[in-house]
Amino acid sequence: MAIFHAPKESVKALIAVQELDLALDKLAAELAAVPARKAAEEAAFEAKKGALAAARAELTRLQVEKKSKELLAAEKEEAIRKHQRELNQIKSNEAYKALENEIAFAAREKDEAETAVLELMEGIDRAAKAEKAEQAAVDALASSLKDRLAAIDAEGAGIASRAEGLRARKEALLGGMPPDLLERYGFLRARLKGLAVAEVSGQPGGNISCGGCHMRLRPQEEVDLLKPEGFAVCGECQRLMYRRATIFGAAEAQAPGA
Numbered sequence: 001m002a003i004f005h006a007p008k009e010s011v012k013a014l015i016a017v018q019e020l021d022l023a024l025d026k027l028a029a030e031l032a033a034v035p036a037r038k039a040a041e042e043a044a045f046e047a048k049k050g051a052l053a054a055a056r057a058e059l060t061r062l063q064v065e066k067k068s069k070e071l072l073a074a075e076k077e078e079a080i081r082k083h084q085r086e087l088n089q090i091k092s093n094e095a096y097k098a099l100e101n102e103i104a105f106a107a108r109e110k111d112e113a114e115t116a117v118l119e120l121m122e123g124i125d126r127a128a129k130a131e132k133a134e135q136a137a138v139d140a141l142a143s144s145l146k147d148r149l150a151a152i153d154a155e156g157a158g159i160a161s162r163a164e165g166l167r168a169r170k171e172a173l174l175g176g177m178p179p180d181l182l183e184r185y186g187f188l189r190a191r192l193k194g195l196a197v198a199e200v201s202g203q204p205g206g207n208i209s210c211g212g213c214h215m216r217l218r219p220q221e222e223v224d225l226l227k228p229e230g231f232a233v234c235g236e237c238q239r240l241m242y243r244r245a246t247i248f249g250a251a252e253a254q255a256p257g258a
């Protein structure tokens with residue numbers, strides 16, 4: 001079958017139906033993406049809460065470590081005092097020296113612990129600021145999350161209502177169309193996943209090609225294309241082909257979509 005016969009009005013209507021179907025496909029994809037977009041917003045919020053928890057854990061860890069270094073410094077301080085009291089009761093020179101060494105060793109350990117405490121205090125300062133910043137970020141996100149989710153829902157509702165409008169226009173077009181043409185269109189659309197009706201490109205005389213598969217038309221297909229009583233059928237992909245000038249006239253051909 002080189003030509004699919006149909007009244008010119010049906011050819012025009014089917015071209016319009018396909019435009020609506022392609023627009024509906026796009027809207028359906030946008031609508032299908034709504035749950036994932038909402039989930040992404042929620043996941044971003046959960047990630048921010050995770051960052052806050054991590055900042056909080058780091059602050060706690062530094063505070064615990066500081067406490068432990070403070071205890072260590074106090075212990076060493078106590079040990080030094082105890083050893084200094086003991087020094088008075090020592091008789092032997094050797095034992096005196098040994099105890100002095102022990103005192104010096106404890107003093108070093110105490111110094112190290114005190115230095116660590118000072119460093120930890122700086123770390124705690126930074127960690128507290130980081131925690132505060134994370135908390136502020138979580139608070140900001142929490143207060144806007146609901147709005148953003150509602151905005152996505154509203155967008156989804158808008159898409160659904162636009163789709164409903166397009167479907168109504170499509171139904172109106174389908175009314176007077178030949179059933180065999182609709183069946184053919186449905187079959188091609190399902191098989192080709194998209195374009196079933198293709199406008200050709202190029203000029204008559206040997207360089208016209210199918211707008212779907214882009215194969216150069218055979219001479220007989222070019223002849224069929226110039227008949228206004230139906231669609232030429234692409235020998236390669238079976239799409240229903242039309243030439244804008246043949247179906248809509250030269251004036252409209254200058255302004256596609258007008």
Ligand SMILES: [Zn+2]
Pocket residue numbers: 210211212213214215234235236237238239
């Ligand atoms: Zn083709």
